[in-house]
Amino acid sequence: MKNFWAVGEISNSEVTSATPEVFGFVDKVSDDLLAETDLVITGSNILSLCHGFTKFGQALTIMIESDEFESGDAGLIAREIADLAISKKPYLIALPLSPWGQEVAARVAGRLRWPLVTDAIGIETIEDKVVVERMAFGGQSSTKVALPQGSVITVHPHAGKMATPVDITTTLERIEAATSSSDVRKVVEKIIECASEGPSLADSQIIVSGGRGMGNPENFELVKQLAKAMGCAFGASRAVVDAGWVDPSHQVGLTGKVVSPKLYIACGISGVDQHLAGMRTSDVIVAINRDPDAPIFKLATYGIVGDCLEIIPALIETLKYK
Numbered sequence: 001m002k003n004f005w006a007v008g009e010i011s012n013s014e015v016t017s018a019t020p021e022v023f024g025f026v027d028k029v030s031d032d033l034l035a036e037t038d039l040v041i042t043g044s045n046i047l048s049l050c051h052g053f054t055k056f057g058q059a060l061t062i063m064i065e066s067d068e069f070e071s072g073d074a075g076l077i078a079r080e081i082a083d084l085a086i087s088k089k090p091y092l093i094a095l096p097l098s099p100w101g102q103e104v105a106a107r108v109a110g111r112l113r114w115p116l117v118t119d120a121i122g123i124e125t126i127e128d129k130v131v132v133e134r135m136a137f138g139g140q141s142s143t144k145v146a147l148p149q150g151s152v153i154t155v156h157p158h159a160g161k162m163a164t165p166v167d168i169t170t171t172l173e174r175i176e177a178a179t180s181s182s183d184v185r186k187v188v189e190k191i192i193e194c195a196s197e198g199p200s201l202a203d204s205q206i207i208v209s210g211g212r213g214m215g216n217p218e219n220f221e222l223v224k225q226l227a228k229a230m231g232c233a234f235g236a237s238r239a240v241v242d243a244g245w246v247d248p249s250h251q252v253g254l255t256g257k258v259v260s261p262k263l264y265i266a267c268g269i270s271g272v273d274q275h276l277a278g279m280r281t282s283d284v285i286v287a288i289n290r291d292p293d294a295p296i297f298k299l300a301t302y303g304i305v306g307d308c309l310e311i312i313p314a315l316i317e318t319l320k321y322k
């Protein structure tokens with residue numbers, strides 16, 4: 001029996017929405033290979049979270065626990081996952097394409113000397129091989145990779161169909177982590193959560209983002225107001241973050257967050273590749289830009305050529321009467 005491992009992520013004592021997506025992504029091909037998708041969860045005191053992850057459809061949930069996992073230390077967690085993989089030999093290990101997921105994935109692959117395929121957007125089986133489609137060049141192209149047995153992948157946000165809750169009995173295997181922080185080299189001393197405003201970019205189905213075209217920090221408030229009126233998160237281009245108008249936790253793009261909401265509204269953003277790398281898989285993209293030749297219009301589903309400083313207040317006003 002082949003086993004796929006979907007590694008779940010815990011943030012603020014909750015299972016993140018990326019977890020059922022990663023599970024759903026790999027589980028899609030499990031039947032083709034007569035494989036079983038197991039869920040691997042790491043953390044401290046995670047049994048209390050059980051209700052959040054017992055119903056993805058997995059036959060087996062492997063919980064690796066340690067008080068030292070409280071901070072989500074990627075080095076410690078990767079070591080435990082890799083050690084377990086040596087004895088249990090899963091066919092593949094999948095993690096979310098989040099900062100934590102990327103760090104753990106790279107370390108697990110490095111320890112096991114297994115190939116790592118990042119940013120997976122599609123999965124299929126060809127003959128008896130799992131073939132993963134991955135984004136390349138910031139999403140400008142994609143490539144398909146046949147995975148050898150013993151591979152690690154990271155899954156692009158929303159690439160997987162969310163696993164739907166099913167009522168089956170799952171076996172729980174609890175493992176006390178053997179590694180302690182003194183066994184691994186410490187690179188990150190402490191992770192401090194930035195105080196980002198409003199809903200999180202990762203979980204929002206709608207994102208209103210603003211760029212340098214907003215002109216100044218005072219005008220950027222309009223982007224925040226529109227996001228608030230729509231009950232969603234706000235994002236920003238790097239130009240805005242570099243200028244100090246908003247906190248880096250709101251940056252979307254190659255060196256920021258990768259998002260894939262149902263609706264992405266880009267206000268005063270030119271749409272260069274580094275920004276598009278973080279949002280090009282959004283379902284519907286609306287661009288507002290006064291330059292009709294702005295590159296963002298090539299990707300946008302709907303384009304509005306005009307001044308953000310006139311259009312955004314009009315949108316906010318309209319939403320007030322909805």
Ligand SMILES: Cc1cc2nc3c(=O)[nH]c(=O)nc-3n(C[C@H](O)[C@H](O)[C@H](O)COP(=O)(O)OP(=O)(O)OC[C@H]3O[C@@H](n4cnc5c(N)ncnc54)[C@H](O)[C@@H]3O)c2cc1C
Pocket residue numbers: 210211212213214215236237238239240251252253254255256257267268269270271272274275278288289290291294306307308309
């Ligand atoms: C290694 C590297 C990594 C990078 N990573 C990222 C990243 O993660 N994310 C990211 O965003 N960028 C990233 N960048 C920066 C990127 O190359 C661009 O510089 C940046 O995205 C530009 O931001 P912008 O679109 O807000 O600004 P600009 O490119 O200056 O565009 C502003 C747009 O606003 C329009 N405009 C102006 N006034 C108005 C108005 N009143 N109403 C409507 N439209 C108006 C203009 O026509 C223009 O199209 C990276 C760059 C490098 C080199």
